[in-house]
Amino acid sequence: METPGNLFVVAAPSGAGKSSLVKALLELDSHLQVSVSHTTRSPRGQEQHGREYWFVGKDEFARMVERNEFFEWAEVHGNRYGTSRPAVEARLMAGEDVVLEIDYQGALQIKQLFPHAVLIFILPPSWGELEQRLRRRGEDEPEVIATRMANARHEVDQARHFDYVIINALFETALFDLKTVVHSQRLKYAAQRRAKSSVFAALNLV
Ligand SMILES: Nc1nc2c(ncn2[C@@H]2O[C@H](COP(=O)(O)OP(=O)(O)O)[C@@H](O)[C@H]2O)c(=O)[nH]1
Ligand SMILES: Nc1ncnc2c1ncn2[C@@H]1O[C@H](COP(=O)(O)OP(=O)(O)O)[C@@H](O)[C@H]1O
Known part of the structure; x- marks a missing residue:
């Protein structure tokens, strides 16, 4: 599906710093909006319904799947997560840029639907730093951290299907890389659209 807005998909193994990076990016970039997913997972300490996630029961999630209300959904670390269709579609069609913070299974589904998604x-x-970050975050029980570390091996292996890989060692460096990807995509997409318009023809450039 072609849309006027750009779609960015950010995935990572749990604890890599994806949410922190996306949050910092959103604070710097008023043209970017994040899509709030639905999940069957229970809220963590500071999380709010409608801010980090829409927290729903398993039955409600199943009903939403049946009604085809998700662009994509997946089971991750024993819970279900999904991107709701109406919110994302409306924003992209209105020319806004949207970022999805989802797992690799969802990212690959999105690429099928939106080949221009980045x-x-x-x-x-x-690996050591990943585990340290999960522990330092202090939000998950040891067995939850163990599950996330065990799943991380397979998740990292999926990075080869992605357009860009960013290593989050120094936070500010990774944030700069993320901003650069977003900026480059905007320039590329704008140039493609301009090439299709009559501007170049009028200037005798094509
Ligand atoms: N497929 C899919 N994955 C999601 C969605 N929302 C969140 N996730 C992923 O689910 C995984 C677990 O997220 P979460 O429970 O917030 O834990 P965290 O990654 O440790 O902060 C992460 O990989 C998220 O990116 C969604 O709408 N769809
Ligand atoms: N570059 C970094 N260096 C050190 N700690 C980081 C860095 N990036 C994120 N963190 C910390 O690591 C923990 C996990 O980050 P978070 O954004 O919740 O990860 P994710 O969303 O990928 O699960 C948080 O406590 C966060 O403050």
């Missing part, structure tokens, strides 16, 4: 994978500098 897939960005965030990597931690090492």
Whole structure:
């Protein structure tokens, strides 16, 4: 599906710093909006319904799947997560840029639907640092951290299907890389649209 807005998809193993990076990016970039996903996971300490996620029960999630209300959904670390169709579609059609913070399964589904979507994978500098970050975040029980570390091996292996890989060692450097990807895509997409318009013809450039 071709849309006037750009679609960015950011995925990472749990604890790599994806949410922190996207939050910082949104604070710097008023043209970018994040899509709030639905999940069957329980809220963590500071999380608010409608801000980090729409927290729903398993039955409600299943009903939404049946009604085809998700662009994509997947089971991740034992819970279900999905991107609601209406919000994203309306924004992209209105020419706004949207970022999805989803797992690799969702990212690959999105690429099928929106071939122009830009897939960005965030990597931690090492396995040890990944585990440290999960512990330092202090939001998950040890067994939840263990599940996330076990799943991280397979998730990292999926980075090869992505358009860009950013290593989040130094936060500011990774944020700069992320901003650069977003900026480059905007320039590229704008140039493609201009090439299709009559501007170049009028200037005798094509
Ligand atoms: N496919 C899909 N994955 C999602 C969606 N929302 C969040 N996720 C992913 O689900 C995984 C777990 O997210 P979360 O429970 O917030 O834990 P965290 O990654 O450790 O902060 C992460 O990989 C998220 O990117 C969604 O709408 N669709
Ligand atoms: N570059 C970094 N260096 C050190 N700690 C980081 C860095 N990026 C993120 N963190 C910290 O790591 C933890 C996990 O980050 P978070 O954004 O929640 O990860 P994710 O959304 O990928 O699960 C948080 O406590 C966050 O403050």
